[in-house]
Amino acid sequence: MRKILKVDLENQQVVVQPGVINNWVTQAVSGAGFYYAPDPSSQIVCSIGGNVAENSGGVHCLKYGVTTNHVLGLKLVLPDGSIVDIGGEIPEMPGYDLTGVFVGSEGTLGIATEVTLRILKAPESICVLLADFSSIEAAGESVSDIISAGIIPGGMEIMDNISINAVEDVVATGCYPRDAAAILLIEIDGLEVEVATNKQRIADICKQNGARNITTAHDPETRMKIWKGRKAAFAAAGHLSPDYYVQDGVIPRTQMAYVLKEIEGLSEKYGYRIANVFHAGDGNLHPLILYDNSVKGALEKVEELGGEILRLCVKVGGSLSGEHGIGADKKCFMPDMFSEVDLETMQWVRQVFNPKGLANPGKMFPTPKTCGEAARAKVETFKKLEGAEVF
Ligand SMILES: Cc1cc2nc3c(=O)[nH]c(=O)nc-3n(C[C@H](O)[C@H](O)[C@H](O)COP(=O)(O)OP(=O)(O)OC[C@H]3O[C@@H](n4cnc5c(N)ncnc54)[C@H](O)[C@@H]3O)c2cc1C
Structure with a gap:
């Protein structure tokens, strides 16, 4: 299911099958000055179906939102074989936000067979700023200060010294200083005047936090080179151990x-x-x-x-997953973040779409076999729900 079914530039939408690779969407519309904003680092291989299931994020999601903010509608096959359409082509649909319920459900509610995506007009101007620091904490403080100053850049990414050197060994961007404790990559986009102003303000904040050097790139080749290193960082880490x-x-x-x-x-x-x-x-x-x-x-x-x-992460008020999902790997941690009532409510939602537990069984929710005794009490409650009547 790898076809782009419809491109509607006037309404800024495309309809795709779920096997379409993330960056094919941008490739299909970039000639007309549009792009698809959610850009996981795996975008050259990951599918829109997987993005929908995991509610994937990426560099540009800081400013433009994650996958759920860009999915307008879905065609689904539910576990009983019925085919349903949820959401639609208009931005405001009355009733429950079922598209929002499905996006991020990790395949536990059914299978998406068509996805209507929002595409955006490419910004007038883009600049990438690279600041290097002698401590990763200072890079982190800069990020916090930039947002507190009311600036929302297109993206803000940190790489530490180990990642910098792994990337330079493998990709050889030539842009990343090998002796930096951390680098902060910031994409600033928008109207030309806005980019110029924010570039200066961001540079000032980085300097106040002790940035050693700040370089900026406007031309597409250098910007691409800088981002190529970041996007290849996971692959480059494969050379470290x-x-x-x-x-x-x-x-x-x-x-x-x-x-x-x-x-x-x-x-x-x-x-x-x-x-x-x-x-x-x-x-x-x-x-x-x-x-x-x-x-x-x-x-x-x-x-x-x-x-x-x-x-x-949970202790400081964070979350178990930003974008890779819970799957089988993290389901034992769900009770660390969610109360029994939260988890029961999620199970009720799953029951409505997937009463027999056929779609992606064993994902997201703790089970005693894999999570041990600690989860047993929770699972007893879930078992009661499994046998419940679905209205
Ligand atoms: C190097 C690397 C970098 C990454 N960087 C990022 C990143 O920056 N941001 C990010 O969010 N993620 C990132 N990821 C994680 C991953 O790429 C994403 O979560 C991606 O969206 C998964 O897509 P996939 O096609 O690989 O899905 P798969 O792994 O094939 O599937 C993921 C889940 O989705 C379900 N699924 C797939 N298709 C459908 C469908 N049509 N309907 C219902 N359920 C479906 C599957 O059953 C499975 O449970 C990264 C992964 C790697 C390896």
Whole structure:
């Protein structure tokens, strides 16, 4: 299901099948000056169906919103075989926001077979600013200060020293200073005058936080080179160790400096190096725990460390996932974030679409087999719901 079914530039919409790759959408409309805003770093391989299921984010989601803000309508096949249309082509539909319920449901409600997406007009001017810092905390403080100053850049990403060097070894952008503790990449977009003003204000804030150097790029080639390094960071980390484990958690931006310091402490405590490369503007962390899976017991230790990071995110008022979803991997942590009533309510929603649990069974919700005794009490409640009548 890899076809773009309709391009409607006048109404700024495209209709696609779910197997369409994310960046094919922008490629299909860029000639006319449009683009599709949600841009996961995996955008050259990930599908719109997967993006809808995970409510994917990306560099541009700080300013423009995540997938759910760009899905206008869906054609679904429900687990009983019925085909339904939810949402639609007009921006305001009366009734429940079922499109919002489906986006991010991780395939547990049914299968999307057609997706109507909103596309945006490309901005008049774009500039990428690269600031380098001698501490990652200072880069984090800059992010928080920029947003507090009322500036919402197109994107704000942080890479730490380990990621910078991994990228320079593999992609060789030539743009990232290897001796920096962290770099902050900021895309500023909008009207030319707005970009010029915000560029200056952002540079001033970075300098106040101790930025060593600030460079800016307006021309498309240099901008592309700078972003190519960031987008390739996960792949480049594959060259640092035989294996790595990606964690995905969200924190309030104001907690960034504290949480990054804590992660550094956890790295020392467990004896594993952790590379940090993340959507800083959204407070969406991606610690990459570097390890060797051939060492007996290493994976268990790494999973424990990953769990500590997740609990830390929840403790400071954050979340278990920014964009990679809960899936099977994190379902045991759901009770750390949600009350019994929250989880029951989510199960009721699943029951309405998927009463027999056929669609993506075993995802998102804790089960005793995988989560042990701690989740058993919650599961007893869910079991009662499984047998409940669906209205
Ligand atoms: C290197 C790398 C970088 C990444 N960067 C980002 C990032 O910046 N932002 C981000 O959000 N994510 C990121 N991800 C995670 C991932 O790419 C995204 O979550 C992506 O949206 C998943 O799409 P996919 O096509 O790979 O989906 P899959 O992995 O194939 O599927 C994901 C889930 O969606 C369900 N699903 C798939 N299609 C449908 C459908 N049609 N209807 C219902 N359910 C469906 C599947 O059952 C599965 O549960 C990254 C991953 C990698 C490997």
